[in-house]
Amino acid sequence: MLLIPCPWCGPRDEAEFGYGGQAHVPYPQDPAALSDREWARYLFFRDNPKGPHAERWCHSAGCRRWFNAVRNTATNEVLAVYRVGEPRPVTG
């Protein structure tokens, strides 16, 4: 069980959170102008690193806010959490 530090509420049990996939995937400026290939790339293709990964989480059973976390996918260590709109912090 992970202990995830919500940027608002502090450390809470993983069961209180929902996972929202990779963070910082911008919505296309002009979706209609994309080719099928580009659209599919936006919809379905995500990074799959072994190590630090910036991802979205929602504290759904708590304050119900979305936020971002950098999690080491190999160790499950949460290296940083930051609020929506804040830049990804530098992590070791």
Next chain:
Amino acid sequence: MVEHVEKHSPLGGFAARLAAATRASGGAVRLAELPFLTQVNVRLDAKGPAADAVRLALGIPLPVAPNTMVRGGGLAALWLGPDEWLVVGPPGTASGLEARLRGAVGGTHAAVTDVSAQRTALLVAGPRSRDLLAHGTSLDLHPRSFGPGRCAQTLLARAQVVLAARDERRPGFWLLVRSSFAGYLAEWLLDAAVEYAEPPS
């Protein structure tokens, strides 16, 4: 024609069993429903003029520190999120409280919603109340981290609840739970309280 409409609280049918568990524990835990509390959900910009107007209208501020509660004048304002609060008042005051809040926020970008029927409240008090709740939540309830004035939305026995620590000297909590989960949670509390029943003499 309906001549008399009787109000039923979600845990009205549990009153006797909650009282029996309280008696059986010899005062170690106290369980009771606090039915029909007024609850108004408020959403607004904490840094905007509406927050000040609400403070003047209620006589208490909407707390800006996460997971805290401010009490005064028979009301409690619980932090639910950076732009969301729950204002709790005595039974039967919903329309007045809602009107006061609506008048305060005026035409600003805000929402005031009477959600009194959404949840009912339970009193979980007594010297073993922290131990009782600890059976079902991972939240650290030690007075150091969850003392008077603290509140939290969290999971208790997998049910979503709002938990608030009372200001009184004796340990105790308010537990707000959605009406449809109230029966389940009351059964869970009664089961967890068995451990604190005094052995028959």
